[in-house]
Amino acid sequence: MSSSYGENLKLTIFGQSHSPAIGMTLEGIPAGNHIDMDALRKFMTRRAPGNASWSTPRKEADLPEFLGGLVDDTTCGAPLAAIIRNTNTRSSDYEELKRIPRPGHADLTAQIKYGGFQDVSGGGHFSGRLTAPLCIAGGICRQLLAKEGISVMARVLSVGDICDEGELLAPLDDKLFPVVSDERGEKMKELIDTVRAEKDSIGGVIECVVTGLPAGIGDPMFDGMENRIAGIVFGIPAVKGIEFGAGFEAAKKRGSSNNDPYTVSGGKITARTNNAGGILGGITNGMPIVFRAAFKPTPSIALEQKSVDMKAGKEEILEIKGRHDPCIVVRAVPVVEAAASIACYDAMLGRKKEL
Amino acid sequence: MSSSYGENLKLTIFGQSHSPAIGMTLEGIPAGNHIDMDALRKFMTRRAPGNASWSTPRKEADLPEFLGGLVDDTTCGAPLAAIIRNTNTRSSDYEELKRIPRPGHADLTAQIKYGGFQDVSGGGHFSGRLTAPLCIAGGICRQLLAKEGISVMARVLSVGDICDEGELLAPLDDKLFPVVSDERGEKMKELIDTVRAEKDSIGGVIECVVTGLPAGIGDPMFDGMENRIAGIVFGIPAVKGIEFGAGFEAAKKRGSSNNDPYTVSGGKITARTNNAGGILGGITNGMPIVFRAAFKPTPSIALEQKSVDMKAGKEEILEIKGRHDPCIVVRAVPVVEAAASIACYDAMLGRKKEL
Amino acid sequence: MSSSYGENLKLTIFGQSHSPAIGMTLEGIPAGNHIDMDALRKFMTRRAPGNASWSTPRKEADLPEFLGGLVDDTTCGAPLAAIIRNTNTRSSDYEELKRIPRPGHADLTAQIKYGGFQDVSGGGHFSGRLTAPLCIAGGICRQLLAKEGISVMARVLSVGDICDEGELLAPLDDKLFPVVSDERGEKMKELIDTVRAEKDSIGGVIECVVTGLPAGIGDPMFDGMENRIAGIVFGIPAVKGIEFGAGFEAAKKRGSSNNDPYTVSGGKITARTNNAGGILGGITNGMPIVFRAAFKPTPSIALEQKSVDMKAGKEEILEIKGRHDPCIVVRAVPVVEAAASIACYDAMLGRKKEL
Amino acid sequence: MSSSYGENLKLTIFGQSHSPAIGMTLEGIPAGNHIDMDALRKFMTRRAPGNASWSTPRKEADLPEFLGGLVDDTTCGAPLAAIIRNTNTRSSDYEELKRIPRPGHADLTAQIKYGGFQDVSGGGHFSGRLTAPLCIAGGICRQLLAKEGISVMARVLSVGDICDEGELLAPLDDKLFPVVSDERGEKMKELIDTVRAEKDSIGGVIECVVTGLPAGIGDPMFDGMENRIAGIVFGIPAVKGIEFGAGFEAAKKRGSSNNDPYTVSGGKITARTNNAGGILGGITNGMPIVFRAAFKPTPSIALEQKSVDMKAGKEEILEIKGRHDPCIVVRAVPVVEAAASIACYDAMLGRKKEL
Numbered sequence A, B, C, D: 001m002s003s004s005y006g007e008n009l010k011l012t013i014f015g016q017s018h019s020p021a022i023g024m025t026l027e028g029i030p031a032g033n034h035i036d037m038d039a040l041r042k043f044m045t046r047r048a049p050g051n052a053s054w055s056t057p058r059k060e061a062d063l064p065e066f067l068g069g070l071v072d073d074t075t076c077g078a079p080l081a082a083i084i085r086n087t088n089t090r091s092s093d094y095e096e097l098k099r100i101p102r103p104g105h106a107d108l109t110a111q112i113k114y115g116g117f118q119d120v121s122g123g124g125h126f127s128g129r130l131t132a133p134l135c136i137a138g139g140i141c142r143q144l145l146a147k148e149g150i151s152v153m154a155r156v157l158s159v160g161d162i163c164d165e166g167e168l169l170a171p172l173d174d175k176l177f178p179v180v181s182d183e184r185g186e187k188m189k190e191l192i193d194t195v196r197a198e199k200d201s202i203g204g205v206i207e208c209v210v211t212g213l214p215a216g217i218g219d220p221m222f223d224g225m226e227n228r229i230a231g232i233v234f235g236i237p238a239v240k241g242i243e244f245g246a247g248f249e250a251a252k253k254r255g256s257s258n259n260d261p262y263t264v265s266g267g268k269i270t271a272r273t274n275n276a277g278g279i280l281g282g283i284t285n286g287m288p289i290v291f292r293a294a295f296k297p298t299p300s301i302a303l304e305q306k307s308v309d310m311k312a313g314k315e316e317i318l319e320i321k322g323r324h325d326p327c328i329v330v331r332a333v334p335v336v337e338a339a340a341s342i343a344c345y346d347a348m349l350g351r352k353k354e355l
Helices: A037-045 A092-098 A107-113 A121-126 A128-147 A182-197 A225-233 A247-252 A329-350 B037-045 B092-098 B107-113 B121-126 B128-147 B182-197 B225-233 B247-252 B329-350 C037-045 C092-098 C107-113 C121-126 C128-147 C182-197 C225-233 C247-252 C329-350 D037-045 D092-098 D107-113 D121-126 D128-147 D182-197 D225-233 D247-252 D329-350
Strands: A010-015 A021-027 A065-068 A080-085 A151-159 A204-211 A239-244 A262-265 A268-271 A289-295 A305-309 A314-318 B010-015 B021-027 B065-068 B080-085 B151-159 B204-211 B239-244 B262-265 B268-271 B289-295 B305-309 B314-318 C010-015 C021-027 C065-068 C080-085 C151-159 C204-211 C239-244 C262-265 C268-271 C289-295 C305-309 C314-318 D010-015 D021-027 D065-068 D080-085 D151-159 D204-211 D239-244 D262-265 D268-271 D289-295 D305-309 D314-318
Touching (some): A010 C021, A010 C065, A021 C065, A037 A128, A065 C021, A080 C010, A121 A128, A151 A182, A151 A329, A225 A239, A225 A329, A247 B204, A247 B289, A262 B314, A289 B247, A305 B262, B021 B128, B021 D010, B037 B128, B080 B128, B121 B128, B128 B151, B128 B329, B151 B182, B225 B329, B289 B329, C010 C128, C092 C107, C121 C128, C151 C182, C151 C329, C225 C239, C225 C289, C225 C329, C239 C247, C239 D225, C239 D247, C247 D204, C262 D305, C289 D247, C314 D262, D021 D128, D037 D128, D092 D107, D121 D128, D204 D329, D225 D289, D225 D329, D239 D247, D289 D329
Antiparallel strands (some): A010 A021, A021 A080, A239 B239, A305 A314, B151 B204, B204 B289, B239 B289, C010 C021, C065 C080, C204 C289, C262 C268, D239 D289, D305 D314
8 A cells, every 4th residue: 555644533645646636635634623724825826936046837726626625624533635626647758767767766666567558647646746745734734733832834955065054943934935034945945046057956955844843742662753754755756864853863973962951940840952852762751852854855856867767777877857846845845834734743642542 | 442453354462461371363274274283382482581691680481371372383264362371460569650751661551541541560451462362363474485495584773773684585583682783783783782781772773674575465554564564563562663665765765776676587577676565555676674673771671760759740750670672673673573473474465365 | 534445455445425535545456457447337326326217316427537557548557536516405404403413424423522513514524425436446447356356245134023035156247136036026115115205214235256366375363254345334324234145144053064164176176165255264265255144124213213412412303304215125236246346355455365 | 364353353263173272362352351160061962962962972061261352360451361171182083074075064165275284183274173262252242241131042943843932031041952942842853863863963043132232332333233144154154044023024015014122111112022033224223132043953974865975976976974063053052152242242332433
């Protein structure tokens, strides 16, 4: 199986890049929760293409139509179902991909797994476009978490070698280029422009912070918050790594400097540092959850690449047509927020299961 | 929930550090597979404590007793069930942990989640000891994969700042200190000795390679090989990060250098490089799966630490008694192999689901 | 949770009676299976209302639009997604149901469970209309099973006290009133006409037979074929009982007459009788699966009924407006076939999980 | 898969009739619940063999040993794990069953499914003995439900044609032969004695009533209370049918007599009758849940039976040695209570999942 996630929620993502529509179903949102549709649309606009020079110029509305689960924009207990119509129809431009797979894409692996029956148009079910329905589900969860005082925020931490500066303390929803230091953001944009001019692409890292989560959320072992978050974040195309708190840096540290000492602040037990990224034994400790996801560079580049002709069984030069994001990381920021929101909301629902 | 994993397999881990026993149940192994018990015991010995200076001196056999699922050591289709008796009984030494939580441990989070009813003895269900039953399940899966020509191998890639050298090309089952370069291994051991002498601990990174997996294994989106492997590897205590292929390095690269060009070799399509770590779109491409897991330093250190008295609501100095692994990474190598084996075998079972 | 089913398939049903659309997603159908859309539409027409005097006169097309999962009507490995637009908009006629619950309906239980936020229009998510998407999924599975030589067929076994005669040996797809004995069917229709004239409704039993299933399908204990079939058949509104093979009659029998003796026929082991209904230990034995589902009479009747005013906390007489099926059993025949097809196809997928 | 059940709980049953042990793991019981071990043992004794003339004379203690999940008999949040040692070792007496399958047993279906690798001794994983670990889990859930004022009680409703009389209003834990009318019970016992003397067996029906469940428990569609209960009750060997409330009788009734009219009693909305068996739309309505399960006669009988020699491919007369329950229904009463308790407790846990 593939396209379902969740323990207390049950999310299913469906559709292909060029199928009649893409969409999602989401079971488990308790009845009586009002969805702010304006806020949801605003959230989704953040990942929509065509907003700026660093993203693909294709302009799409990408706004959801709800088919079920709501009465007057309020959840009624039935599964939520929403779709986004695809305006591009399936084209024959992509048939070639069954013959010559694009390096770094799922063309070859899908060809083998589905015996050539996969939908190749626009990447099919593997397209980054499928993150739009993820943002429907995640945008809703993010709203509901916000009502509980829980903020889910992300930023571009780095593009190539250029890193953001400063700490992420508040959501950057209003920034077109979501970094803490706009100065560093300018450098990143310059790099992206350079890379695009060179018909290439560039990777980057997104950092996500969740504040306000109560301590005691999540479960030991395979349902820890790390497992839950990784389980959905790796569902975002191009993610190749994830780390929590000090992450890979922790592997270089000593216990005496990596352990977060406890203290009492305002009558509340808290930690002086947050190398744990808010999670110990899979369970939240009341500190912010902090994680970083590594995105590889967009595999679609205009430069010539070496591939093979699968039918002829020989090497062939591939030139990819069309326009693509030279750096997916910027548009992926709300997608990471969406994924984290779903994981956290799902875990929050779990804490009430007791008699 | 917490302690179950799998799509085609269903693994449950149970027990606490000082409960009568720890164990596992494993459903889904097809009937008719013979288990090599000697090989399994040998595999499990690799994670057993007390083998060398860098691990805790507590000596335990930790060998499994099978209660169900086998006839003459051959799977019969019923769930496998195996236990390991705990020889240490629950002691009162640990009651103090309910008052003063150890930094870096799950003491505080478990206390909050379970309302003080958690088993504190020896870390309870959060103990690294629970990786022993994981190794029962994983050792079995590793054997069954080997029959298919699939090798699951891991090594200590780094301890602190000291890195191994060379490529991991074959299993290191026979090495007490599983590194490719024994010279680098000596440096690591020295560092571990130093750290222990200083009553401290040190983190490290484990690299795991899976060779021989056919292309086309795994699923898109939430059931990709990355999600599946991360979902179980984060179940190993102390893991704070995971990356596949180029991982976090990919985030610094350009598409032109990160995309793995295809070529034809011996009539077979293959990739010239393996930045993808063997996975594209969540699905194996026939190249080795390569991933690295970051382990934080053992939180139990003999040095004094700052904690709090939860009842009194004030800071308190904590001194942890007993002996602990100064570097968990060495013993965790077979555990990572076990986790990867379970994830890969589970995914392999899925590929046959077709009519 | 509620609206998802399956082990190797993952079916989700969404929508409410008067929401913009109803629909389903279905993961797990292997790629490369062509769907015969004409056959699917013909199958769905069998449950559509308005076909005859014994059903509700509301005429609806109820034909599915596929949004994802197909390329040229052939499965591509991505989840199938299909919707049926609701032409009736949500009306205010139903608000009254929040005050005065209809006996035999889910009005009261939904009111309590969802705190008054449930969608009451037309029964909301509890409407029999939701069996249409079940028929999309089931119609597909039934086609795919037919390719394997597996037939899923059902009939009206009884309406009230009037029983069909003869054995069900072939699908009755072409019969408007699916019984083996048309003569008995006439009697049933007369009874239904009488009941409707008296503003009342009547229950009945549907029998379903699955032929051609290989022996060895299904699992012991909680995933036996009985559990799997019951798990989905009780998802059809109005079902209050299910029995397999001799069923409740077996409870009156002796072992010597209930055990099905084995024999050899045409070189194949088979049973002389089929009291087991084709299932032993949860696993198919190669004989036809036979089960019967008891449907209660449609709770919506035009007769006055005693209910309560939930706000005023006192009894009140309820008169239900609108037209309803006096006997749901006829239209439910393809729904039972759909449910059985999904359960059997799901189990069939499971048998290939082996290395 | 097979041997796991639950949504908020996760129950796994393991072991075979003659494996070293049988047992269960149960995840999801909230921490801090004290288990009354005496009450649990007393509950389990009700299903133990050898208590009376109508059951198999083999005497076994069948009392559980807990390996994990408890501290001082109180749940600690870790999975519960308990085993019962098998004192009978695997014997060669059963090898014959691979050649000549017993009619009515799973011998043939297991042989086909597991390719001859199944454990045949004593029925292996298909043995009624596996209901003992079900009773460990169910006995615990029943205790915890009792704390909430919820009673789960069952009785022998019929043996062959002899039916109990009177309504089941209170648990019959203290009765060796759990019927409401002891006079009818004597008739049943006489019938069982007759049947045993004739080397035969007899089936029966068990009725189960759950009182005190709040309204609003359960979910629509595939997670209704009927689906949940049927999903576990069909896991009890020999069950071939289940019905709720009026059940199959409802199929003969008119809506006007089957609908349960509402009334107000003591300021509370209640129903005047209970044809719904306490469930509407899959959700409890506050009335008792009432269901009946049909048990086929024990397939093991001492009479000669017709079977086949699978290797020789010809008919053969089978004579089953050993002693077996002539009527399993009596000992199955606590098993049905256990199954219902698990289903209800699991559903109860679900109701708290809300923010």
